[in-house]
Amino acid sequence: MSEACKISVERRGDVALLHTDGYINNQGGEEIAKQAYAQLDTGARALVLNLEKTRIVNSIGISILIEVLEKVMDRKGLLAFCHLTPTIDKTFRIMGLAQYAQIFSTQDDALRAVAAKG
Amino acid sequence: MSQRNSTTPGLAAAGVREISLTIPVAPEMEIVATAQVAALGEYMGMGRDRIDEVKLALVEACINAFEHSGTTDERLHLTFRVGREAEGKEWLEVEVLDQGKGFDHSHVEVPSLEKNFGGGRKRGWGLHIIQSLMDTVAITSGEWGTRILMRKYK
Numbered sequence: 001m002s003e004a005c006k007i008s009v010e011r012r013g014d015v016a017l018l019h020t021d022g023y024i025n026n027q028g029g030e031e032i033a034k035q036a037y038a039q040l041d042t043g044a045r046a047l048v049l050n051l052e053k054t055r056i057v058n059s060i061g062i063s064i065l066i067e068v069l070e071k072v073m074d075r076k077g078l079l080a081f082c083h084l085t086p087t088i089d090k091t092f093r094i095m096g097l098a099q100y101a102q103i104f105s106t107q108d109d110a111l112r113a114v115a116a117k118g
Numbered sequence: 119m120s121q122r123n124s125t126t127p128g129l130a131a132a133g134v135r136e137i138s139l140t141i142p143v144a145p146e147m148e149i150v151a152t153a154q155v156a157a158l159g160e161y162m163g164m165g166r167d168r169i170d171e172v173k174l175a176l177v178e179a180c181i182n183a184f185e186h187s188g189t190t191d192e193r194l195h196l197t198f199r200v201g202r203e204a205e206g207k208e209w210l211e212v213e214v215l216d217q218g219k220g221f222d223h224s225h226v227e228v229p230s231l232e233k234n235f236g237g238g239r240k241r242g243w244g245l246h247i248i249q250s251l252m253d254t255v256a257i258t259s260g261e262w263g264t265r266i267l268m269r270k271y272k
Contacts, residue, residue: 023146023149025146025181055170056149056152056170056173056174056177058148058174058177058178058181059178059181059241059243059244059247060181060241062243063241063243066231066235070235070236085167085170086167086170087167087170087171087173087174087251090171090250090251091174091247091251094246094247094250094251095229095231095243095247096230096231096232097231099231100231
């Protein structure tokens with residue numbers, strides 16, 4: 001019955017693309033953070049999180065994403081999200097995350113945007 | 119000439135249909151509860167995005183209660199209702215009741231991301247999210263516990 005979030009990572013040069021699949025709660029958030037920090041520590045400049053297969057992100061999960069955002073900002077990097085459901089998009093905007101991380105409709109748009117800022 | 123009726127069959131004005139569910143305070147039980155929201159939302163023909171908003175509000179109410187209520191019976195008592203106002207507006211309502219220690223919700227600070235930066239506490243968004251996603255939210259709390267009653271119109 002577990003809704004544990006699965007994360008897969010693709011590296012494209014200095015951009016790390018993380019795909020999530022499932023509920024992002026504390027465990028899902030921690031797993032994203034672990035993978036994201038590993039990518040930053042191995043030279044990733046930008047992180048793109050594709051949430052196409054996630055329909056719920058709770059506030060604990062978002063609080064962990066904010067910690068990831070802080071770490072990315074500390075390193076002068078970029079964090080972008082794509083394929084958010086309208087509810088997740090709305091929640092990110094409610095919490096102000098959209099002010100600091102970019103949100104795109106598609107993965108291609110996100111990748112193009114972070115590449116342009118390289 | 120036939121006329122399409124978009125109201126939910128069997129839902130009389132001011133009539134209410136209700137489902138009750140008790141969940142244990144345990145990881146991911148909040149996701150189990152969201153299945154009821156999805157089923158009732160689909161029954162009344164609510165759009166998927168609005169159903170998702172109710173599901174997230176329920177998740178936030180449950181995890182708040184799991185973490186902070188100090189509930190004595192280690193359970194949350196949930197009630198899901200669909201109804202229609204006299205003028206025809208249909209609604210989906212979720213009640214989350216815990217038998218914990220209660221809290222003064224008027225003293226809950228509205229969080230801000232700027233305050234969260236720099237190693238500060240990044241939690242405390244639950245009530246703000248619930249209030250932003252739902253059309254009406256009523257919170258009553260006392261030594262008997264806390265009741266959050268939240269409603270979303272179709």
